[in-house]
Amino acid sequence: MDSTKINEQKKHINLWPALVFGGALILFALVAVGVINQYIQTVIMFIGINIIMSSSLNIVNGYMGEFSCGHGGFMLVGAYVSSALSVLLFTDSSWVGHSLLPPSTAIFLFPVVIIIGGIVSAFAGLLVAIPSFKTRDDYLAIITIAANFIFVSLVNNLEFVGGSRGFMGMKNAIYAMEDIIRLPYMLIWTVTFAVLAVFFIRRLMRSTFGKGISAIRYDEISAEIMSVNTNHMKVVAFMFSSGLAGIAGGLFAHVLGFINPSSFNIMKSTESLVMVYLGGMGSLSGSVLSAIIFTFLLEAMRPLQILKWVLIPLMLILLMQFIPEGLLGNRELTDVFPKLKRFFRRRDI
Amino acid sequence: MSLLKIDSLTHRFGGLTAVSDINYELEEGGIYGLIGPNGAGKTTVFNLVSGFYNPSEGDIIFNGERINGLPPHEVASRQIGRTFQNIRLWSEMTVLDNIKISQHYQIGYGIADAFFKTKKFQKRENEITQKAMELLKIFKLEDLAYEYPSNIPYGIQRRVEIARALSLGPKLLMLDEPAAGLSTADVVELIDYIKWVHETFKITIWMIEHQMQVIMSLCEHIKVIDFGKEIADGLPEEIQNNPQVIKAYLGDGEI
Known part of the structure; x- marks a missing residue:
C-alpha cells in the first residue's frame, strides 16, 4: 500500500468503541429509568445470547x-x-x-x-x-x-x-x-x-x-x-x-x-444454523444482524406455538433454495455499504 | 552432502505399486527434472517428499534430516516450497494474504496475543506484512497485493503461486508441471521466469514437466520414470536420444 493510502486511512475515525459503549450506556440508562420493561429486556438478552451462538x-x-x-x-x-x-x-x-x-x-x-x-x-x-x-x-x-x-x-x-x-x-x-x-x-x-x-x-x-x-x-x-x-x-x-x-x-x-x-436438542442447533446461513457464511456482521432479526422473528412467532418448529426448518429450506449465500454472503457490512468504511477504520497491520 | 536424498523409495496403494525403488540425489543449487508419461508416478514422488503420503519403503533425507512420515506442514516448515499442477491459490483471499499465511510456521504468537493485540502480536504482524510486501516487490506483483487471485490472468496466477511457495524461504522449490495450461508465449516467459527465480533466490529447483521445451532449456539433470520405475537418468541430451525413453513416450512400434 502506498503512503497516501495509509494517510487517508488514518483520517478515518474508529467509531466502534463509541458506538458500542454509547449504545450499552443508553440501554442501561433506559432500563434504570424504567422505560424498557422486563419483556423487552428478556428479548435483548436473547439477542445477546443468539449473537454469541451464531457468530461462534x-x-x-x-x-x-x-x-x-x-x-x-x-x-x-x-x-x-x-x-x-x-x-x-x-x-x-x-x-x-x-x-x-x-x-x-x-x-x-x-x-x-x-x-x-x-x-x-x-x-x-x-x-x-x-x-x-x-x-x-x-x-x-x-x-x-x-x-x-x-x-x-x-x-x-x-x-x-x-x-x-x-x-x-x-x-x-x-x-x-x-x-x-x-x-x-x-x-x-x-x-x-x-x-x-x-x-x-x-x-x-x-x-x-x-x-x-x-x-x-x-x-x-x-x-x-x-x-x-x-x-x-x-x-x-x-x-x-x-x-x-x-x-x-x-x-x-x-x-x-x-x-x-x-x-x-437438535432444534437448538438448527436455530443456530438458520442464523448462520441467514447472515451469510464467514460474515461476522451478517451473524450479528441475523441473530437480531431471528430473535425478533421468534418472538413474533410465539403465538404460533408448536407451528414455530415447522416454520424455522422451513426457513432453512427456503434460505438454501433462494439465497444460499445469506444476507451478506462472506462479505461484511462495510463491503456492502462502502461508505460505512469512513467510520470504521480498517487497519492492515 | 546433497540437499535432498531419496533412497530406494517405494510406495504402494493397496496392491498397486505406484513408485518402486527410486533413488535420486539433488545437489544444492541445481535445476532437476522428473519426467515420464502420464500415470508414471511423478506426482506421487512429489507427494511423498512433501509428506502427503508416508512411503511404504525407503527414506527421504532433506538437509541431513529424515523427513518421511512428517506431516506436510512440518515438511513445509523445513523450507521445502511446492506448487501444484492445477493452481491452488486461496482464490477468496487477497494476494497479500496468500503470501502472509505461509508465514504460519514461524508465526511466533498464539491465540491470546491475537485477542489482545499484544506487543509481540503487533511486532510479528508488522514483520510478516513487510516481508510479504518486499517479496511481492521483488516479483513486481506489488500492484496486485490487494487483488483476489480469481481476478488475475492465469499466467500471472502461476507467478503468484511460485511467489507464494518462495515466501516459505525454501531451500528446495518443487514445481509440479508449471507450464500446464499456459499458451506458447506464456511458456517462453515462464522459462525466463524460472531462470530468474533460480538466480535471484539461489535455490534448488526440482520440476515435473511434460513440455520438452521447458525441461530441455532449464534442467541440468533429468530422471525419467515409467510405471513407477526409473528408466533413464542423465543429462538432457542423453535423455533425448535414449531409446527406452522414446519407447516409453511413443510406444515401441507394435500396433
Whole structure:
C-alpha cells in the first residue's frame, strides 16, 4: 500500500468503541429509568445470547467451511456446568445443602462461573475436533449430530442434575446479587459477553494466525503445503466455537432460571444454523444482524406455538433454495455499504 | 552432502505399486527434472517428499534430516516450497494474504496475543506484512497485493503461486508441471521466469514437466520414470536420444 493510502486511512475515525459503549450506556440508562420493561429486556438478552451462538458457529461453518450441526450440545454443557457451579457455590439448596461460598461473592464470581462453563464446553468441543482431522463435510456433520445426541442423552440420565426433569435454582445466585446492589445483572452480562465474543472473533479472524482457519476452507491441501498446521487450527476453531456456545448456554440458563436437556436438542442447533446461513457464511456482521432479526422473528412467532418448529426448518429450506449465500454472503457490512468504511477504520497491520 | 536424498523409495496403494525403488540425489543449487508419461508416478514422488503420503519403503533425507512420515506442514516448515499442477491459490483471499499465511510456521504468537493485540502480536504482524510486501516487490506483483487471485490472468496466477511457495524461504522449490495450461508465449516467459527465480533466490529447483521445451532449456539433470520405475537418468541430451525413453513416450512400434 502506498503512503497516501495509509494517510487517508488514518483520517478515518474508529467509531466502534463509541458506538458500542454509547449504545450499552443508553440501554442501561433506559432500563434504570424504567422505560424498557422486563419483556423487552428478556428479548435483548436473547439477542445477546443468539449473537454469541451464531457468530461462534460461524467460525466453524463459515470461516472454516466445515459443517457442524451440534452447536446446541455445547450450549448444554456450558449451561449445566455453570448452573451447577452457581447453585453449588452461591445458594443454599436441597441439592447440596449450604452454599460453599458466601452468596455475596456471586457479584464478582458470576462471570468466572460462566467462563468456566465455556472452558468445559471448549474441551467437549475436542470430541468433534479430533474426528475432524480425518473426515470432512457430510461425515463430520453426522459426527456433530451424534455428539449433540450424546450430550442430551447423557444429561437425561444424570439423576444428580435432575435428569429429564431439568435443573433449576441458579436464579437464586442472581437474587443473591440483587440483594446487595439492585442492577439488571443478566442484561449487563449478556450484553458484555456478546460484545466481547464478537470483538474476539473479529480480532482472531483478522490476524494472520486466524486466517489459517479460512485457508482451510478455501483449500486445505494448500494450507498444509504452506506450513499451516491444519489439525491445530481445527482444534483452535472447534474449541473456541464450542467454548463460546458454552458461555451462551450459561447465560441462557441464568436468564431462564430453569433448563432441561431437551432445550438443547437438535432444534437448538438448527436455530443456530438458520442464523448462520441467514447472515451469510464467514460474515461476522451478517451473524450479528441475523441473530437480531431471528430473535425478533421468534418472538413474533410465539403465538404460533408448536407451528414455530415447522416454520424455522422451513426457513432453512427456503434460505438454501433462494439465497444460499445469506444476507451478506462472506462479505461484511462495510463491503456492502462502502461508505460505512469512513467510520470504521480498517487497519492492515 | 546433497540437499535432498531419496533412497530406494517405494510406495504402494493397496496392491498397486505406484513408485518402486527410486533413488535420486539433488545437489544444492541445481535445476532437476522428473519426467515420464502420464500415470508414471511423478506426482506421487512429489507427494511423498512433501509428506502427503508416508512411503511404504525407503527414506527421504532433506538437509541431513529424515523427513518421511512428517506431516506436510512440518515438511513445509523445513523450507521445502511446492506448487501444484492445477493452481491452488486461496482464490477468496487477497494476494497479500496468500503470501502472509505461509508465514504460519514461524508465526511466533498464539491465540491470546491475537485477542489482545499484544506487543509481540503487533511486532510479528508488522514483520510478516513487510516481508510479504518486499517479496511481492521483488516479483513486481506489488500492484496486485490487494487483488483476489480469481481476478488475475492465469499466467500471472502461476507467478503468484511460485511467489507464494518462495515466501516459505525454501531451500528446495518443487514445481509440479508449471507450464500446464499456459499458451506458447506464456511458456517462453515462464522459462525466463524460472531462470530468474533460480538466480535471484539461489535455490534448488526440482520440476515435473511434460513440455520438452521447458525441461530441455532449464534442467541440468533429468530422471525419467515409467510405471513407477526409473528408466533413464542423465543429462538432457542423453535423455533425448535414449531409446527406452522414446519407447516409453511413443510406444515401441507394435500396433
